[in-house]
Amino acid sequence: MSRFMFIAADVELPEIDLSGVxxxxxxxxxxxxxxxxxxxxxxxxxxxxxxxxIPKDADTTGLQISKCSNPPHETGEYIKKKYIYWLGGRFNSKWKKQFQEYLQDNFGEGTYFELWSLWFGNDKMDEILQEECNFVDIANFDFDKLLNTDCCITVIM
Known part of the structure; x- marks a missing residue:
């Protein structure tokens, strides 16, 4: 069994890798x-x-968003957006700041996207938590939900 995290949108997104690798x-x-x-x-x-x-003093916890060209086969049962990306990094304060900057640079007002966290490999998916988060509240959002819960968080710009 494995947990996967995605960002899904109706528009293509630029990939980013601030992992230090x-x-x-x-x-x-x-x-x-x-x-x-x-x-x-x-x-x-x-x-x-x-x-x-990986350079000796690299901080490998930064934001990573990359095109998901080979998602787990069950992904389509849940995510209905046209574009799906892997979401990676450690959800610390540095990551949150990088994520906010990424959102500001790539989404306009009135747009939205989904953050997904799904645990694959068991017979059936637990209930999926559905939440909304406005962009202005993203700095205070509890991203640990993505680590501990099957969920879909809709972020509204």
């Missing part, structure tokens, strides 16, 4: 000075191979 090619890694430590011998890997690098 770098996505580089092996060629990029080879050119770095000093070379990052690796489990693999970089000289034996193809230059166009992809690598994830």
């Amino acid at each position: 770098l996505r580089l090619t092996v060629k990029d890694l080879k050119s770095m000075s000093p070379r990052p430590k690796s489990f693999w011998d970089l000289d034996k890997l193809s230059d166009d191979s992809k690598a994830l690098v």
Whole structure:
């Protein structure tokens, strides 16, 4: 069983990754000075191979929104919006600030979207909590609901 979190909307959204994780090619890694430590011998890997690098002091808790091109098959039973994105990060004060800025930059007044948290893998879904939240109240919203409850939060701009 696994919990998945999504943002769903009727419009396409820009993807964002403030996780601090770098996505580089092996060629990029080879050119770095000093070379990052690796489990693999970089000289034996193809230059166009992809690598994830987490810098030593990186804060990996930032906001992440990425297109959900391969959602769990049950997702369509719940989410009816045209566009579905993975929602990630740790719901701390930094994340909330990043999320507010993202919303301000990408949604106009009178629009809305849905935040979903769904637990897949059991025979039937528990009751899904349905709530609304106005954008002006998002700073005080309890995002822990997304971690602990099957829910759909409609955010109204």
